[in-house]
Amino acid sequence: MKKIFIFVTGLAFAAGLSAQVLVGTDPMLKNSILEEYTGIHCGYCPDGHAIAQAIMDANPGRAFTIAIHQGSFATPSAGEPDYRTDFGDALAGQTGLTGYPSGTINRHVFSGNKTALSRGSWSASAAQIMQETSPVNVGISSAYEAASRQLTINVELYYTADAPTASNFINVALIQDSIYGPQSSGGAGNNYRHMHMLRHLITGQWGDEVTTTTAGSLVTRTYTYTVPENYRGVAAVVENMKVVVFVTKDHQEIYTGDEVDAIGGTNLFIGKLTSSEAYIQRGYPTAVNQFNLEALSSIAGTEPFEFTLESEMAPADWQASFVIDGQEYTSTALVNLTKGEAKPIVVKVTAGNLAGFPGYVLKMKSAANPTAPEKYFRVMVVSGVTDLVVNGTGGTQSVDNQAVYLNGLQASGIDSYAVVDANVMRDMVNANAFWDVFNLWLNIAWTFPALTDDQAEAVMDFMDAGHNVLIAGQDIGWDIMSGASGSNGTAVTQNFFTNYLNAGFVDDGSTANNKLTAVATDPVFGAVPQSNIVDVYAGNMYPDVITANTGSDAIFNYNGNAAKTAAIKYQAANYRSIYFGIGLEMISDAAVRNQIIEISRIWLTGDMTGVEFDQAVTALMGGALYPNPASSIVWLPLTEAANGATVSVVNMNGNTVLTTEAGENQLLAVNVSSLPNGVYVVKVAGNSGNVATRRLVINR
Numbered sequence: 084m085k086k087i088f089i090f091v092t093g094l095a096f097a098a099g100l101s102a103q104v105l106v107g108t109d110p111m112l113k114n115s116i117l118e119e120y121t122g123i124h125c126g127y128c129p130d131g132h133a134i135a136q137a138i139m140d141a142n143p144g145r146a147f148t149i150a151i152h153q154g155s156f157a158t159p160s161a162g163e164p165d166y167r168t169d170f171g172d173a174l175a176g177q178t179g180l181t182g183y184p185s186g187t188i189n190r191h192v193f194s195g196n197k198t199a200l201s202r203g204s205w206s207a208s209a210a211q212i213m214q215e216t217s218p219v220n221v222g223i224s225s226a227y228e229a230a231s232r233q234l235t236i237n238v239e240l241y242y243t244a245d246a247p248t249a250s251n252f253i254n255v256a257l258i259q260d261s262i263y264g265p266q267s268s269g270g271a272g273n274n275y276r277h278m279h280m281l282r283h284l285i286t287g288q289w290g291d292e293v294t295t296t297t298a299g300s301l302v303t304r305t306y307t308y309t310v311p312e313n314y315r316g317v318a319a320v321v322e323n324m325k326v327v328v329f330v331t332k333d334h335q336e337i338y339t340g341d342e343v344d345a346i347g348g349t350n351l352f353i354g355k356l357t358s359s360e361a362y363i364q365r366g367y368p369t370a371v372n373q374f375n376l377e378a379l380s381s382i383a384g385t386e387p388f389e390f391t392l393e394s395e396m397a398p399a400d401w402q403a404s405f406v407i408d409g410q411e412y413t414s415t416a417l418v419n420l421t422k423g424e425a426k427p428i429v430v431k432v433t434a435g436n437l438a439g440f441p442g443y444v445l446k447m448k449s450a451a452n453p454t455a456p457e458k459y460f461r462v463m464v465v466s467g468v469t470d471l472v473v474n475g476t477g478g479t480q481s482v483d484n485q486a487v488y489l490n491g492l493q494a495s496g497i498d499s500y501a502v503v504d505a506n507v508m509r510d511m512v513n514a515n516a517f518w519d520v521f522n523l524w525l526n527i528a529w530t531f532p533a534l535t536d537d538q539a540e541a542v543m544d545f546m547d548a549g550h551n552v553l554i555a556g557q558d559i560g561w562d563i564m565s566g567a568s569g570s571n572g573t574a575v576t577q578n579f580f581t582n583y584l585n586a587g588f589v590d591d592g593s594t595a596n597n598k599l600t601a602v603a604t605d606p607v608f609g610a611v612p613q614s615n616i617v618d619v620y621a622g623n624m625y626p627d628v629i630t631a632n633t634g635s636d637a638i639f640n641y642n643g644n645a646a647k648t649a650a651i652k653y654q655a656a657n658y659r660s661i662y663f664g665i666g667l668e669m670i671s672d673a674a675v676r677n678q679i680i681e682i683s684r685i686w687l688t689g690d691m692t693g694v695e696f697d698q699a700v701t702a703l704m705g706g707a708l709y710p711n712p713a714s715s716i717v718w719l720p721l722t723e724a725a726n727g728a729t730v731s732v733v734n735m736n737g738n739t740v741l742t743t744e745a746g747e748n749q750l751l752a753v754n755v756s757s758l759p760n761g762v763y764v765v766k767v768a769g770n771s772g773n774v775a776t777r778r779l780v781i782n783r
Contacts, residue, residue: 105222106239106301107352107381113217113339115146115209116329119186119279120175120199122156123166129269131184131202132278133479138209141476141504144456145213147327147342148279149256151175156183164264165315166277170284177335188212189337198335201569203531203562206477210506210535217339218244219251219296224349225326232310232321234345236285238328240293240302248332252290255306256327257283257345259320268621282314282324289334321345351455353388354380354420356428356447358460361514363507366434366466367710374430374462378447380420387450390416392430395442395461396501400435403443417450430462438467440501440511465501465511469707470522470684472502475556476538477530480620484668488524491667491680499707505538512541518712518780520550522687527556528666529620532571533563539579546583546658549762549780551687554584555650555663557620560627564588584662585653587630592664594618596626596641599649599670607652607686608638611679614672616641616665627664639663652686657762659687688778703728703767703775705749712782715756719765719777721749729768732779734761755781 119135121128135148153171178187179197187198188208200208222239238253259282266275285308293302310319326348329340341350358376366372380386392405392414404413406429420426430445440463448457465471472488474481485502492500503511505525511517523545527533533556534542546552563572563580565588580586601611618624631637631651638661639650650663661683670676705720719730725745730753732741740758745751745767753765763779 104239105224105237105349105351106220106241107222107355108220108241108243109355110216110243111220111339112145113189113212113215114144114341115142115212116189116327116337116340117146117148117186117205117209118174118190119148119150119184120153120171120178120180121150121184122152122154123159123163123265123275124267125156125183126268127202128156128184129266129275130478131186134202134205134477135186136278137479137482138206142209142213146209147340149258149281149327150277150279151281154183164317166262166264166280166317167315168281168283170281170288173288189339190331190335191337192335201531203477203569204571207532207535207571210476216244218242218246218298219330219338220352221328221330221339221341222350222352223326223328223341223343224351225343225345225347227310227321227346229321232312234285234308234310234321234326236306236308236326236328238304238306240300240330242296242298242300245298246296246332246338249294249296251293251296251338252331252334253286253293253304254290254329254331254340255285256281256329257285257308257310258325258327260323260325261320262317262323264317279325282319283308290331293330347454349452349455351449351452352381353449353452353455354378354382354447354458356445356458356460361510361516362461363463363465363511363514363516364432365516365518366432366464368434368436368466370434372432372434372464374432376428376430376445376460378420378426378428379424380422382449382452383422385419385421387417388420389448389450390418390428391446391448393444393446395444396439397441397443398435398437398439400437401439401441402433402435403431405430405445432462432464434464434466436467438469438499438501440465440468440471440503440507463507463511465516465520467499468501468520469688470497470500470524471508471520472500472524472526473508474502474504475525475527475530475533476505476535477532478528480528480530480666481526484528484619484666485526487666487668487676488526488680490673491677492524492684494677495681495684497684505534509538509541512544517545517550518548518782520545521778522550522684523552525552525554525556526666527554527559528668529557529623531558531562531569532576533559534576534579536573536575539576543579543583546655546660549657549778551659552583553661553663553683553687556666557664557669558591558625558627559662560586560588560629560664561591561625565591581632583655584651584660585632585635585655586651586662587632589628589630589648592626592628592641594624596628596647596649598642599639599665599675600641600643601639602637602645605636605638605652608679608682611639611682612672612675614670614675616669617671619666619668624669626669629662629664661687703769704777708765708777708779712780713755714781714783715754717753717755717765717779719745719751719753719767721745721751721767723749725749725767725769727770729766731766731768732758733764733766755779
């Protein structure tokens with residue numbers, strides 16, 4: 084291997100910068116580098132691969148994986164390929180791992196004294212790293228000569244701040260995708276598709292030292308490497324290879340890194356799309372939401388850039404466009420940008436009558452450098468959504484089973500729903516865009532951590548504002564409350580579990596807890612039929628046994644055993660919650676699942692209990708209150724059956740604070756301007772004795 088080193092320090096800043104073509108000079112957030120320790124005889128490794136892929140899918144251009152086949156599970160049997168490397172044992176030796184799959188996120192110690200993490204911790208740890216600022220930016224380009232199999236990799240580092248140590252290390256890893264071979268538990272036999280597999284460390288075991296690490300330093304290095312025809316008999320297909328470059332503080336902590344294609348790849352920093360505003364807004368039908376962005380080029384001179392707006396899960400009657408230089412576009416625009424001159428861009432989203440929580444992604448691409456990574460900015464609008472299905476972010480199992488919730492809401496006649504992940508839910512709450520959402524359906528499934536601290540804090544803020552939550556998942560209690568090795572409980576999530584769900588944790592459960600039985604004395608769920616609880620996680624069945632703390636009610640147990648509570652409900656002063664110690668996907672009878680979702684929705688949303696609620700609302704009220712939250716006037720759509728009904732507003736202490744009468748007008752205006760901010764219940768009492776209720780938030 085041939086290395087060519089060229090140093091440019093802060094003393095030669097102006098001259099050095101003129102030669103710089105790859106790396107950005109503004110401080111940037113760290114990227115996540117997952118080093119995944121895996122093997123071909125590892126029962127849980129395919130699940131680890133899926134989690135790693137989900138992290139990368141959720142964070143394009145920000146998260147990368149290096150799959151290191153190492154340890155006893157990686158040892159091939161007779162006739163099997165050998166995916167190990169000369170580097171794996173030493174890398175694993177500094178992690179403290181005790182099982183497989185294990186992984187390190189940026190070789191960082193998150194707790195205790197070791198870097199190794201179980202797969203359930205990868206997602207949250209990667210998210211934490213990606214919120215931190217790196218002292219160094221990394222630029223990469225790669226070229227390949229097929230005749231000689233020579234790979235040439237150019238690396239640029241620019242230090243935006245002083246590094247904590249006087250020397251750092253550049254690490255260049257060569258990884259390969261689409262290697263088909265054995266995997267004992269992958270369901271594909273000998274045709275399992277292995278991805279991100281480490282083939283070689285071009286800079287050696289621990290990297291290439293850098294000794295100019297102060298702010299303003301620019302370091303450029305070139306590495307040449309001849310790729311062999313195979314590694315340990317496994318073909319080296321350069322067309323399927325990528326180069327991962329990362330910088331370490333020492334041999335442990337990784338500051339940041341990036342990845343490019345081995346053939347003609349580059350991460351040339353073309354510029355950025357930014358906004359000082361929240362990327363999520365609350366919308367209304369036919370109203371225009373505007374997001375103010377700026378585009379900035381980092382390419383010298385004036386260059387053409389292509390801008391494209393793409394929608395994600397947008398309802399059919401929604402519209403979106405973007406405006407540059409006074410010209411409005413709905414798809415693609417070619418615009419010149421001059422380095423250092425910010426170009427204002429306005430993204431406009433108009434919600435339709437269909438409920439939705441879609442994303443719109445504005446992409447920015449250099450026309451002159453089409454292989455350079457494009458920049459993008461996502462905006463989102465939530466409109467008309469009363470019920471939000473929220474998938475856990477600690478694994479793929481939530482997304483895999485989200486249809487259980489969507490089908491249940493559809494079967495209940497609810498069409499005002501959407502689905503997002505828990506990080507988007509968090510950002511929605513923090514952006515104060517959640518007020519029209521009455522209920523969160525937290526689909527934790529079997530993911531770890533069940534909730535991160537910032538996700539739990541957002542859920543608690545949502546509940547404090549008078550909104551309701553159903554949360555279901557296997558091992559939520561174990562993960563938050565057990566304190567066992569590999570669990571993720573914190574003071575924040577334990578506060579949520581104990582004080583907001585008003586629940587206690589007993590034990591992890593076993594396969595003996597295989598029937599879900601309603602507590603017959605419960606007036607809401609008591610008539611729900613029994614259903615089997617089934618193993619949907621390939622031999623991992625742990626139905627948590629929980630308890631209903633004082634003020635909560637047990638609503639389901641296991642196998643008719645009152646001592647083994649499976650689910651509880653809780654009515655606080657200003658919210659309601661339901662908690663299942665299993666994922667709803669584990670309930671084998673789809674009809675029972677749908678019935679549970681329907682009754683849960685009725686109880687969470689209304690002030691009445693029992694299945695009569697839906698009939699009462701339908702008879703008296705023609706739709707939801709609007710606006711909600713309200714500041715002065717709230718409109719009540721009523722049916723003809725509500726003529727002459729008494730309409731009252733009741734505060735959370737049970738006191739009636741406003742009363743009026745519904746006339747023949749089927750759209751009643753109620754003036755609530757004299758009422759203080761808070762959560763209320765609007766009751767419509769019909770002459771026939773029917774009572775319909777809706778929850779109202781007043782917020783100015």
